[in-house]
Amino acid sequence: MIALFFRDLKLSVRAGGGAMIGVLFFMTVVAVIPFGVGPDLNLLARIGPAILWIGALLASLLGLDRLFQAEREDGSLDLLLMQETPLVLTVFVKCAAHWAATGLPLVVASPFLGLFMNMNELAIGATMLTLLAGAPAITFIGAVGAAVAVALPRGGLLVSILVLPLAIPVLIFGVSATYAAVEDPAPFLPPFMILLAITLFFAVIGPVAAAAALKHSAD
Amino acid sequence: MRLLAEGLSARRGEDLIFNDISFSLAAGEALVVTGPNGSGKSTLLRVLAGLLRAESGRLSIENGPSGFAHPHELSHYLGHRNAMKRELTVEENLSFWQRFLGDSPGGSGIDLSAAAEAVGLAGIAQLPFGYLSAGQQRRMAMAKLLVAYRPIWLLDEPTAALDVSADRLFAGLVAAHLDHGGIVIAATHQPLGIAQPKTLQMKGFTH
Secondary structure, eight states: OHHHHHHHHHHHHSTTOSHHHHHHHHHHHHHHHHHHHOSOHHHHHHHHHHHHHHHHHHHHHTTTTHHHHHHHHTTHHHHHHHSSSOHHHHHHHHHHHHIIIIIHHHHHHHHHHHHHTTOOHHHHHHHHHHHHHHHHHHHHHHHHHHHHTTTOTTOHHHHHHHHHHHHHHHHHHHHHHHHHHHSSSSOSHHHHHHHHHHHHHHHHHHHHHHHHHHHHHOO | OEEEEEEEEEEETTEEEEEEEEEEEETTOEEEEEOSTTSSHHHHHHHHTTSSOOSEEEEEEESOOTTOOSGGGGEEEEOSSOOOOTTSBHHHHHHHHHHHHOOOTTOOOOOHHHHHHHTTOTTOTTSBGGGSOHHHHHHHHHHHHHHSOOSEEEEESTTTTOOHHHHHHHHHHHHHHHHTTOEEEEEOSSOOOOSSOEEEEOOOOBO
């Protein structure tokens, strides 16, 4: 299993891997917002956390469709399906590797992009923390979509559309926890705990559902 | 150990691809599946590998190691695709499969350089897999059978894209596996060079 984790990490940083694509997309989305919104620094600071979250959500959906499709194309998926190791565990490890390769760089990049949005230190810190807590959920939800669309040649957009409704709660509680940390009266902990709960919930449900979909996709 | 298949049938869409296939293979025996294109050779192998659900019938192992529910957990499957990543080097590919697959009880895989030598490609383990020619890629996919031990080998057209010498080399690998008490089931058009295999002639669609 550790071997699978490191193989997927290696693949994502080699040529054709998706690790940098997500960060570049994230950067592009956030960097164009100030040009569109205009030079109102207060407005930028106010919408900053939401923009970072939306950018991170879209960037993590990018490349999710390749999670199992690449394995299927070269026949590796057959071998992954055949093993004695529970498929749920295999899927979980693949999700973890995918998150480490594409989700973690987004979290690391978010403070720099926060500066683009004229956010203060507290808001940047809160965004980073909520992204760290919430972004894994998007990967686990996305794994289900990727498994369902594994046999479709152009499943990319379909995966995003399938996954987006389920990812909305993550976005809502991620953004509201961030605002709660910045604006005084609202308490930070309740939305943050719900965000953590969503991540833990999908960390269990996601791999189970994806494994079931993969088992039935075999042809 | 004995691999038993009783009354297997499989369906693709509306049609039965094959119906009521039964065989029994003891340790050291090989089964060569022949038949025209589309007669269900690959489908049969995918059913044996647990990748397709059989419409009816039963697959079981007698006197095998305990704790294995289905024969596919004790099987290597070499399909049309090589299951190797083009971006990784040959060595990284093989070492991943060695560590991920692990050894089945009753044997152990050989190390990477020995496996590369066994398929006649020692010394190119540092190259990315995508740089190799089709025949070399196929040989390296065979090396995957050697680095982790599995008693049962399911081979789908194993010698496609191989030259004559690689054919012979592969026949040697299969013979060695059978000598050590393995079971081989191969779908092929060319003779594998195994002495006295059982054969199964697939006839094609039954409506």
